[in-house]
Amino acid sequence: MNLTRRRIAVFTGNRAEYGLQYPILRAIAADERLEYLLLVSGAHLKEDFGRTLQEIEGDGFQIHARIEIAMPEDSLFATAQAIGSGIQSVSRVLAELQPDLLVVYADRFESFSALVASTQMGIPTAHVEGGDYTEGGALDDSVRHAMTKLAHLHFTTNEQAADRVRRMGEEPWRVFNVGYPGLDLVAAGEYASPQEVYQRFGLDPQRPVLLFTQHSVSTEFDRAAEQVRPALAALEEAGRRWDCQVLITFPNDDAGGRRILSEIERLSRRNLPFVQVHHSVGRYYYYGILNVAKACLGNSSSGIKETPAFHCPCINIGSRQRGRLRGQNVIDVDYDTGEIVSAIERCLNDQEFRRKVLAASNPYGAGSAGPRIADTLATIDIDPRLVQKKMTY
Numbered sequence: 001m002n003l004t005r006r007r008i009a010v011f012t013g014n015r016a017e018y019g020l021q022y023p024i025l026r027a028i029a030a031d032e033r034l035e036y037l038l039l040v041s042g043a044h045l046k047e048d049f050g051r052t053l054q055e056i057e058g059d060g061f062q063i064h065a066r067i068e069i070a071m072p073e074d075s076l077f078a079t080a081q082a083i084g085s086g087i088q089s090v091s092r093v094l095a096e097l098q099p100d101l102l103v104v105y106a107d108r109f110e111s112f113s114a115l116v117a118s119t120q121m122g123i124p125t126a127h128v129e130g131g132d133y134t135e136g137g138a139l140d141d142s143v144r145h146a147m148t149k150l151a152h153l154h155f156t157t158n159e160q161a162a163d164r165v166r167r168m169g170e171e172p173w174r175v176f177n178v179g180y181p182g183l184d185l186v187a188a189g190e191y192a193s194p195q196e197v198y199q200r201f202g203l204d205p206q207r208p209v210l211l212f213t214q215h216s217v218s219t220e221f222d223r224a225a226e227q228v229r230p231a232l233a234a235l236e237e238a239g240r241r242w243d244c245q246v247l248i249t250f251p252n253d254d255a256g257g258r259r260i261l262s263e264i265e266r267l268s269r270r271n272l273p274f275v276q277v278h279h280s281v282g283r284y285y286y287y288g289i290l291n292v293a294k295a296c297l298g299n300s301s302s303g304i305k306e307t308p309a310f311h312c313p314c315i316n317i318g319s320r321q322r323g324r325l326r327g328q329n330v331i332d333v334d335y336d337t338g339e340i341v342s343a344i345e346r347c348l349n350d351q352e353f354r355r356k357v358l359a360a361s362n363p364y365g366a367g368s369a370g371p372r373i374a375d376t377l378a379t380i381d382i383d384p385r386l387v388q389k390k391m392t393y
Contacts, residue, residue, distance in 0.1 A: 005035040008377055009099035009118075011090070013042030013069075013110030014252055015052040016302060019283040021105055023184035023370035024128070025061060033378040037097050041067035041086070042110040043253040052280050065093045069110055074258040076221065079109055086113025094121055101126060101377055104151075107144035109254075119150045124386050126377065127151035128181065131161030131168075132301075135323035139218045152386050155373050157181075157305070157364050160325055169391040178372040179365025182302075185287060186309040187367025192288025200285060201247065201276060208244045208348055210235060211289050214298040216256025217320050224256030227335045228263050231297065231317055234340035236267070239274035241341075242348055247289060248277045295347040297340070304330060308362035313347040313354075315340065328360040 008028050012018040028036045040063050044053045056063060067089045071082040090113060094102070102118040104111040106129040118125045130148040134141055148154060148165055154175045156162040162177040185191060198205050214231055216224035238244040248267075251260045268277040281289065290296060290310040296303045299320035307314040308327040316332050317340065331346065333339040346353055380386065 005033060006100045006378060007035050007037055009037040009039055009097060009102045011039045011041065011102065011104050011111060011114040012044065013108050015043065015280045017105045017108060018052065018056060020182045022059065022283060023181045024103065024373050027370035027374035031374045031378055034374060037064045037099050038062060039065045039067055039093060041069055046253060055282050064097065067093055074255055076218065076255050079255050083109050083113045086110055087117045090114045091117040091121060094118055094123060099123060100382060103128065105129060107140040107147065109143065112143050112147055115147050115150055122387055124152045124382055126153035126155060128155045129157050130154045131156045131165040133164060133323055134321055153380065158325055169393060171390060171392055176376055178369040179367065180305050181369040182306055183309055183365055183367035184370045191291060192285045194292050197285065197288040197292055203245050208242060208294040209289065209292055210238060210244050210246050210295050210297060211293045212246060212297045213249045213251065213300045214260060214317060215251045215300060215320065216254050216260060218254055221256030224259040225263050227318060228260045230335050230337040231340055232263060232267050233337045234344065236272065237341050238344045239272065244274060246275045248275065249281060250279050295344060305364045308360050311358045313357050315343045315347065325363050327362055329357040
């Protein structure tokens with residue numbers, strides 16, 4: 001091992017986050033100035049949420065620590081307990097590994113616990129996707145902005161977010177607008193071909209494909225089941241009316257997630273021939289499905305940020321992504337079966353809307369985030385100035 005390499009710890013706590021960190025990890029691994037230390041936690045280790053550890057191992061990355069975070073219940077109390085558990089568990093691992101920097105992503109409670117641990121231990125910490133803004137009633141915004149105020153480096157996905165981070169009092173030299181990491185893979189064409197998608201999932205190329213993922217809104221977690229039922233009913237109607245093929249993936253393991261899972265499993269037990277349910281399809285096939293889908297439905301940020309790259313319509317359901325920067329391929333609907341069915345029909349049959357989607361640009365960049373992040377991690381001065389935060393006003 002070259003001891004002059006900087007040791008970069010990367011923390012990942014769920015499948016969606018890892019898919020976006022993959023280009024960053026790969027760029028770090030390819031940079032001879034850097035060495036990665038991969039910390040895997042959260043839903044990656046949970047059987048009922050897909051145990052996506054295998055996907056990471058399949059990508060060829062060495063896992064340096066598997067960090068259990070206890071969350072036995074489906075409640076906000078359990079989330080708070082999990083943050084405390086995460087801080088204790090992550091801090092022990094960081095004390096053992098002694099990284100030069102830590103990289104965390106977005107606004108998940110697992111990443112928040114890792115960032116609290118690292119910053120309190122004086123470890124320079126980089127935060128990816130800070131400065132984003134939503135009004136959706138989730139706790140994500142509060143957690144994301146708290147992470148910004150603790151982190152030492154900020155890798156934002158768009159210029160609005162970068163400006164917001166600077167307006168929060170962060171020194172401009174700490175802020176790097178690198179774009180959305182997931183788009184690195186899209187730009188490089190690293191996703192399943194249409195033929196691979198059709199074969200892998202047994203799909204008919206002549207029939208429309210719909211992809212669905214819906215997460216709970218953490219401040220309304222007790223309504224998670226009620227909020228997902230209209231969408232599932234709309235997907236069933238679309239399957240019967242327009243012969244659509246529906247692929248459903250599991251939600252995150254937030255408070256309310258298991259309630260959504262129960263509704264999805266109830267639908268799955270009916271064995272409808274046009275519905276498939278998957279724990280996780282993996283990054284390679286997820287992008288491949290977006291490439292052939294007639295619409296992506298749900299309330300995931302992926303629907304907002306990644307669908308424009310594939311000229312795929314996004315039907316954004318409910319409040320979770322309200323206020324987030326978006327392209328012109330997005331249709332916003334309420335938790336209402338009729339509204340969702342009408343939006344699906346528009347995606348399938350409204351040629352003017354389809355032309356608008358084809359022309360829509362993506363406000364989240366074109367795909368070069370990983371190498372830009374790796375280069376900054378390799379060249380930034382690691383000194384007292386980096387860890388001693390200052391307000392700009």
